[in-house]
Amino acid sequence: MKILIENHIVKIANIEIGGQNPIVAQSMTNTNTLDTQASVNQIIELVNAGSKIVRLTCRSIKEAENLKNIKELLIKNEIRIPLVADTHFSPAVAEAAAVYADKVRINPGNYIDKRRQKSKFTEEEHKEELIKIRGKLGRLIEICEENSTAVRIGVNHGSLSERMLFRYGNTARGMYESAMEFIKIFRELNFHNLVISLKASYVPTMMEANKLLHDEMHKKGFYYPIHLGVTEAGDGEEARVKSAAGIGSLLAEGIGDTIRVSLTENPIEEIPFADKLIEIYGKRQTLPMPYYELNRTSKPQIILKYNSHDEEELLINSSVDFTRLNESGLYKKLKIITNGEPKNELSDIILQALGIKYSKAEFIACPSCGRTLFNIIDELKKVKQKTSHLKGLKIAVMGCIVNGIGEMADADYGYVGAGAGKVNLYKQKQIISKNINESLAVDELIKIIKENGDWKLETE
Template sequence: RIGVNHGSLSERILVMYGNTPEGLVESAMEFVRICHREGFDNLTLSLKASQVPIMIEANKILVEKMIAGGFNYPIHLGVTEAGSGEEARIKSIAGIGSLLAMGIGDTVRVSLTENPVNEIPVAKELVKYYGRNKKAINETIRHATAYKLQPGETLKNITGQRFPVVVTGISEKAELRYDAKQGTLVSGANRKCNIQPVQEFPVLENRIVKISYPGLSSGELRIRATVDITLMVGQTSSAGLYLENGETEKSDHLVDLSLKILQAAGKRFSHAEFIACPSCGRTRFNIFKKLEAVKSKTAHLKGLKIAVMGCIVNGPGEMGDADYGFMGSGPGKVTLYKSQEPVLKNIDESEAVNALINLIKKGGDWVVPEKRTTFF
């Protein structure tokens, strides 16, 4: 296996390509060429990043490079240091599922900072929906409707002025709607409209996109909506998103899901971004509990990237783009980082979370949390 991590590129690659998807690809391809030249082709390739857009773009470029070079090696997919909870699952689904839907990927790993057995159900569901399903990517558009706002038309329950906005209701004047029974887009006069191919999502800057999944369970909705929206926003831009699931899900949950998907896709940040390794034998503190403690205190810091890493072997490189770092440095000891600089070294694990909060305050990035139960 030739594996490259976005946070651990060599200085030579960084000088030549920067910390880019192209740098990830070239870092792998130079070793592919060496192995092939020496007659060794029993390879699998893996390009991982904690940022979903970079992970997706790198693997797309990798396929292009392999085709151009006459190579045909299997690709292993994963979003590295995805973290824990719903956000981590959505990040993994966005990255892995989108590539599987494009026909890219042979093996997968969902990486969670939790008990490793929790990774398997998510991976199985992804493979169930998108593994070797060449029609999957063409199905996404069947649930997408683009609304062009008419004079005097109002939106309901907008989550704020940042774009894309997330909407939980739209007036009946909208031009188009998706009819589940007919499986097509229809106008107000019930005339059928042609469904555009996936490469041309019907989305413009002044349009609200409605995607409807009537009757899907919560788990199915999370996977289908995450992949569809990630593919859509990666190709086009829109003024807003309106996710609908009939009467199955409450509107608050749909808004929360929409915001988390948009954040995973790198389009709108509504809460802090957490980068955390899944733990290994080098970890010298309970990273599962500490990550949850850090999240409970800092999740409201919109747009801030916070890394919780288990050890000093991979931690410094793989949390390179984080604003703040919380890294195990010995048994029961933690070192805190501001960007890539260690600021507080080898402090006691029991004091580390409060010390991190004080460091964030000192850096001018702390805000008082609002009393809300979802990330609006």
């Protein structure tokens, strides 16, 4: 028997998402939200680049309240675009932002649950936390209903609550359950103006979580729009491959209503690539599987052949095609041929993005935003320049506490913003050096890598 789906279309200011509405690209400012003019200038740049929704960080009630001034100045400039407040740790900030923002992003991992270094929770403790969450969400819902504000339940793989880690581990299932716990409460309180996102820096985990969310919502008889993104993807070709593999492959399966390509670059650069993914794969249906050849050896190799593709199309198509063909993880080798010429470097980047084979260091880096207190774009370039040759080593470059130790995933080393021009350095999740001046931090990182026996000369 076919289940009737309660399909929710969400209105965010002047845009509707979900259903058969167009899939839209969005981005995030990297300005100080208290700097009204700088924020407005960058929002206008993003609008001109094609962004349909813009998110701003809100660390404090003052930043949340300044959204009012930002919106007023945008209107004076005849710019009308949905603004999203990105909030963490504080229900009070989310509530303040909901008065002025068109949508508020909350993170179930830190909205109520606090890090208490607990590894076990009784059933009674679990129920007590749910009661607290319900109470706080009830107040947020009242404000959202009064102001026609939508909510994004935004789960990040690296910031699951300790309760979820205890029950499900740091898994795609844990991400799904974290979101569904909040969805259930919102539904019980009859609030449906919801968007859901499950983001991870590791592409297979991000895809598994979103497919689970998509399938389970259908089974339960309701559906809310899904926002897609591979978080901490980094910069350059590697970041675009990760985003294409994760976002593009899900769009090709008919999953996704809004997307963000997170780059540790100027946020303006995110939009053209996101629009290209939507143009190719945003058909709102499952697309046919691509043609491929198979080299049947002891280690089967997928061979993808293309003609008349420009570099961007080749990167996107090959990343998505191999990811879809290799959903089972059976294939460990890839060969890409375009106009008769092999593209070995691109093949290696795709294999590394999917965690199959590492040919150089792996970098996990968050996109810059208003929380970042040092120049993460330049710092990532410095770190990569000195350490890219360390094959298989995972290095996380993070801008702030929100994307700090938790979002470093299973990185071997962490380079995390600690304040204005200051960096904390980690070996896995153990802090080694605190408040290092950013001009000295890369050399200090190399010193720590050497002390732990992970350094190699480029010729080795």
